[in-house]
Amino acid sequence: MSFKSICAVLGVKAWGMKEGKFGLALIEAHGTAAGVFTENLVKAAPIELMRKQIKAGKLEAVIVNSGCANAYTGKRGYADAVAMTEYAGSALGVQPAHTGVASTGVIGRYLDLPLIKRQCETVAPKIDRTPEAEILAAQAIMTTDTIQKHALVEKEGFCIGGITKGSGMIAPNMGTMLAFIYTDAEIGAKPLSDALKLATRRSFNRVVVDGDTSTNDIALCTATGDAGNVKAAEFSAALEECCRALAEQIAKDGEGATKLLQITVTGAKKEDDAEKVARTVIESPLVKTAVYGEDPNWGRVVAAAGRAGVKFDPNAVSLWISDGSKKYPLVKSGEIIADLHAAKKAMHGRKVTFILDLAAGKEQATAWGCDLTERYVEINGRYTT
Structure with missing residues (x-):
């Protein structure tokens, strides 16, 4: 656990746990935020919620569950996604409206909310800024992944890093992949969003494992601003480098892949x-x-x-x-x-x-x-x- 982690370098708090195929991770970092989402017409409830919440351009935390996609679950699924933000908000002392939510797993099944609430209450008191914290969070969001996926790009004056999951149902326009990216750069919501869209186009959207596009794809990027102002072009290039590193790890870990x-x-x-x-x-x-x-x-x-x-x-x-x-x-x-x-x-x-x-x-x-x-x-x- 001696690797350079985003938790240790960027001061991001995280933790996670896994019970069989059901996992839960919490990540806390306050700042300007942007997101990109699946282009599948059938969008999971967390995606529908986050497309609205990200318009505020701010995130304080993220809650992620694995084992159930909460996709094609109608009004109940949307209400369950909202409940997840409330669980995280209560446990971490952050605003639910500024809490990201993501899910991955089987489509067409409802969340086990009592399980998620219990897991959230177990994980929240343990969140930390250590490599172990990042490892546990990365493990918690895995489904058919065989390896954790981390990336950290260090530039003069600022850093960008993140974790992701993805192994199958991977195609251009993102596919069963969740990415949570953090930077200490200070950057506005609009240039952050533009940079994330471009980086996604040149990385995650160019990964193909099987040609399917998931209902749950999401990439969120939060900028804490702790390192101060950064030139937009310099930031965009570094973000693309980080996303490419994560994208290559997804491709390498394709389901059943040997090459x-x-x-x-x-x-x-x-x-x-x-x-x-x-x-x-x-x-x-x-x-x-x-x-x-x-x-x-x-x-x-x-x-x-x-x-x-x-x-x-x-x-x-x-x-x-x-x-x-x-x-x-x-x-x-x-x-x-x-x-x-x-x-x-x-x-x-x-x-x-x-x-x-x-x-x-x-x-x-x-x-x-x-x-x-x-x-x-x-x-x-x-x-x-």
Whole structure:
């Protein structure tokens, strides 16, 4: 527990507990706040509540439960989400209206409010600014995750850090992921919101595990202002760096995954074009299964790029595969130069990277995902039982 934690560095208080699959975490930090939420039409009750509450641009605490998504639960579910903010407000001495709420777990089931109230009352007296506190909070929000996910970015004069959970039902536009990010920078609500939206677009929205988009996705960022004023551009770049670190951990921990898959698309006319191609390739089941089988069937990458709805000259593209240390050329300006033995060797490790140059411009984008394995089917075939 000697790692640098956001609790220790930023003075954020946290704690968590887990009882079987039902967990609860509390995080306390007062400041300016912003949020981004799932784009799924079916939004969980906590999302509906937070879309309203975040308009005040302020948070004092967050309460998070795992094991039940409180999604597709109607008016009762919304009232239960409100009750969770009241439980946290009472236990921590903060305003419920300035308390964030998030849930993750099975869709279509009601919360066990007595359990959540008891857990909240157990956790609240223990919240602390220690690495242990952060670890317990990160563990409490996990569902099918196999690892905790933390990130801390330290810049001259300020820091940004956060925890997240996410393993399955992951697709662009966020997917079964919860992220709670904190900074000691002083920044207004509008620039904070703008920075979070941009960082999310370039990180969480470019993670694909299985192509599904959850009902419960949420990322909240709170700025305490303890470190003083920070230039908006400098802050935005640091926030993006933090979110990318968390996003890559989500992709690496995809349900049943054995490999992290990264796609970088360069040479696009617009960033949007590069993003579309990267996302299309990263979500291709044929690409993902080829990576799992360590089969250098790189033609699937080019084929997926071609259906992304982006115009480019197929006879001008170049493609490389990398194991993280060395790049191996597969196509150069439309000419096949693949060394399949070298390409297969590059797929043996825990990370496989494709670099695709569209030769159509100067913009680029990166997306992250994972291979698709039999274990993914096993996990999701029995998720509720």
